Amino acid sequence: MKKLIALIILIGTSAPALSPAQQIPAHQTSLLSPLPFTNRAQCALDSEKPTTSIFVMIDGYNAAKVANSVAKLSGQDTAAFSAKAMKEFRLSVAYMTLNIMNKMVRGYLPVLPANLKAASLPRYLQVSRACEQSKGAACTGLQDYLSQLWQNAGNRSAILSMDGFTSANFPLHSSKDRLGCYYVKKFSALQGHLHNAEVTAANLQDIALAYMNEADYITSCFDTDDSLSNRFVTLQLDWATNPKSLDIQGFDFWNSLKIYMSWAWRHTNELEVMSPTFGKLFKSIALEEAVLYTPNGCRSMTAPSCDNQYLSINSLRELAKASGGNNNEFFDTVPVGTDAELLEKGVRGVNNDFLGTQSFDKAEEWLGSFRKNLIQSRGIMKNKYQSAITHLNLLQDQLGVQGLTTLVQTAIQNEGSSDQVMNELYYMCTEIRLAGDETLDFLKTDIERIAQLKNLTQMPYSEKRSLPEHVNFFKEVSSRILPLCNELEKTNFWNKSGYTVNKQGFAPWAKDMLQITGNEESGEKFVPATFSGMPLLSWKTQTGSSSANQVICYNSIDCTRLLIKSMVDLYAVSTYADALIPLAGKSSDPNLFNPYSELKTCKMYDPWFQTQRMNKVFMADLANTALFGWNILPIYIDVNYKAPRVASFKQLVQDGTIKFDPRFEKSKIQTSVVADFGPLVGAPCAVSLNNNGLRTFNFYAFSGITLNYCDSKQQTEVISNNPSDFANGKENARSFCGGCTMNFMAVAGASTSSFGVINPAKFVVYIVRAFQKFFNAKKDKVNIPKSWNVNAAYAAEVYKKYGQIPSHCVEQLGKGLRCFSDTCAAKAAAIFEETFNTRVHSVYIVDDNQERGYISDSSPREAWIRSDLCKGDSIVRFTCNERKLEDTKVHSMRGFHKSCRQAIGDRS
16 A cells, blocks of 8 residues: 655654755655544533644635735746745645644643633733733734743743743653644545544445545645645644643643744744745735634534634634535624524534535535635625724714714704605614614623624724724714604604605614515615715715715714614624634634534533433333332333523623523423333223323333324424434423323233232333333433544454454444454553554453353453564453453563563563
8 A cells, every 4th residue: 555645743853944845755654543433422522622633724825816926026927936835835834833733742842821811821921911902012022922932942941930831831741742744635534533423334444445545535744746736725633642641731732833833923934944935925924814723523622612702713614514605694784693593503413524525526625615605704704894993983083972963963853854864764763772772782782892802802903993982982872862763753753644664774784683574676775865965974086076886974864874883793793703803823723523512511412411311210210110010000100301401691791702601491300100001900001191292102112002192282302313313393382191002011911910919020021121221222322422433544454354344343443443353352452562562463362261151351361462573472461341441451461482571571
């Protein structure tokens, strides 16, 4: 098999500063991280753990754009020069990313804390807060701080002395970390954990075939082949590290990578070294808009939090879908909010390629679609923000509070009798009630709160006034206009005979809120009146005149409505600014492939509920058996548990973002009283009465004929039959249900029992049913956490040997092991290979209890191993439980053959 083009950086090596083509050999070795398959529940749990594999998504457009301008000025071939720039941009991003990661894993650069509240670095905290609160104007201190760390890279004593750094800010383990970097040509089974929620022989075979033909799907991120696309590039970075250290430092590590990357891109000479031709030009590119990170799987780069910033960034997932350009929330004139969107979408499928990565022939096509949607949405947000700020400044400069409100009063007095002006006043009063009325408070709180949000206070665009000033201007105008509107209503101003409001003149955002339908284009477009023969505010042309497309607002009423619209637009921008307008200093890292990162952190999905429910129902069934299973009483209490449901979120502004506190409908116990006539009188029927809604009537847990009847109005269940198939029911309003199950096991029990006090047949039915229900519940493939780890190389090895994936290998491969006679043999081989850095060829297990005819999980075993380490057998004495491989304990290792004794030594 042709070896994969990849990059491996070991802790003991360093990367010389050469041109990209010279920096890394085009063909090197392969190190793909194991594929972490998870079902829905485990995926939700994994979202709270740091990832070891990420995608770096690069858009080379801006690199090509600046190169194109230079080529035109210098008379060079613009197409060739732009193509070269995009290639070197991709190589520069890859090199700098890996170089920074390498500096951290080797302990040259410290890991910076992601949680500033818990940071024990007073100087870092001070300069970070100053930069954050100053809209980027006071970031010199942070830049100097990072510069000092960079200059002292590798000098740990100097770094420890400059702030409160300790050994906890450096690698916590002594083992070597390894980094692998791959250019993804096409999403395939090598990313199979994104497409499947369980491990089967079929998808293991797909993984094996993809690995054997890896050149079709991936190559080195430093491959300079001209046939590779450099416009839309997806790189996969795999990081092999100590799991315990990862749990402690993982989120800080990825946060540090983003901070160092943004700083080093602009303030070091790395780019000039990597790309002498374009290095200086690349520094002018907004890296945060050209590069996006995302975890490769269910784990996270940033610790999940139930706030608007996290939910907003993860909403980019909608744009990454194959149909992401249609009907996404970024186009809403008045967003319902990220919390409401989360409630509306609810639980959904995961690890089923819901982003459609495999529906494209090439990875660049999927990323191109995503970037197109992202750029379009980003452009809308930028235009909204810039337009709103410009108009707010103009209104305050030219009119002010007093001037604007006085002109509105004058318009009412002098022009208010015409239908045209009546319409405009109706629009203005309705819109200002929606946006500024404290009593109704549709948008008032949301608008006033934007001045507290750091995603707007740090927007990378200059403005004449601060956000609090704009908000205060709006509040003052509202406080004067609303009383005028109240007075108009009291005097029945709009009750003029023959007058009907033309609803098509409402602003688009108001139409959306009021659910006004109809197409403006089907009739004449509404144009506000000009009271003095010319617009109140307009842009002047070079000739000094104004045209319709230069008008800012036609009259005082129209200008007031423009003020309202501008504030509504700022609210819309604030909702998704974190996602669409990343701040200079740190690229975004949405968890694109795991919607349960939000559902879990906002408590909308509990991955442990089904497990807890299963155990509670089992205990209730045992209690029923104890109470009713031994006697002739026909009573049985059927118990079920309904999960708590998030009904809404309480909002609180904290640290410059909106925190969401979920409000629950509490968990409910659902009970049914069952009359079981079978064991009592031999009647093949059981009747169930309940007030909990329609539930599957499966009383006996044996085959039978069931007839159910329910007097019901609605349904309440959430049904899930496989990892990607589910349906949400509606709230129920049911009073009772009844059912009759023709079950001849119960009749048989009655015919073989006496009508005395004790009924042993009934007891057997009850106890068997309790255990069968419990074991069936444990088979839930969706909501009971399950995970697998697949090494693609091992799957390929098995496929080469057998021409398929044998059934006995599925479990072993799913546990990240090679395939041997059984799981314990595979575990022994894995331990031996890891200990001696060798390859095992065969394993024969001898158990101390084999002569007694059974094998106990706690009994010691001997694994006789043949390997490349020595010529003969080696013996590993160990204890193994196939259900809990993590509890495997090695008691001793010794060589049986002389060469093995010499190689192994005494390891008892």
